[in-house]
Amino acid sequence: MITVNSDPERSVGHFSRCTLAGFPELLAAWRAGRHAIEPIARLEAVIDGDGSHCFLNDCLFTSRNPAAITRYLIEVDGERERQHSSGIWVSTAAGSTGGIRSAGMQPLPPGDHALLWQVREPFQGRSPVTLLSGRQSPPRGLRLTATMPNIDLYLDGPHRQIPLRYGGVVAFRAHAQPLPLVILG
16 A cells, blocks of 8 residues: 655644655555565454454544443453443554553554553442553454443544444454555665
8 A cells, every 4th residue: 555645734644655745756666666565553343253344543442422431341361340431442553642642551663563452531430440451462352342332433533433232242353464555665
């Protein structure tokens, strides 16, 4: 994939490998086979063992209503815990400078192959909440079960919204194919 930052004045273009001015050179290198591939690891969210949705940056598991609490069961590394919070960020290393960083996690180099997760605003009720954040490199997996209706996944921003059913299970894991970014070789 050739990525171009079309507006470097206003856009960070984190994954862009050239601007409009550099595009002809990168395209010529690609056509001539004088390029290299920079693989960027992705994750996927598998919903109810069926639908698979890959993402490059991050995913937010949260109530559809931003003022409501989110209730769920989290399962990771053989541990499980019922929780109430404002949701959970799940991120790749490439997405670790976004929402998950704002929630308190330190970012990783974008080329790392990792699964990061961070609970947002946990509610400490009668039982202590202990599964608050984690880093898996390489990804081993994370499962979230909706224990209330009206929970959604937001993949790579607000425009890919996937509603979950009550009892719906989302399993996060490494995606088999990294995103291949074309760079000068």
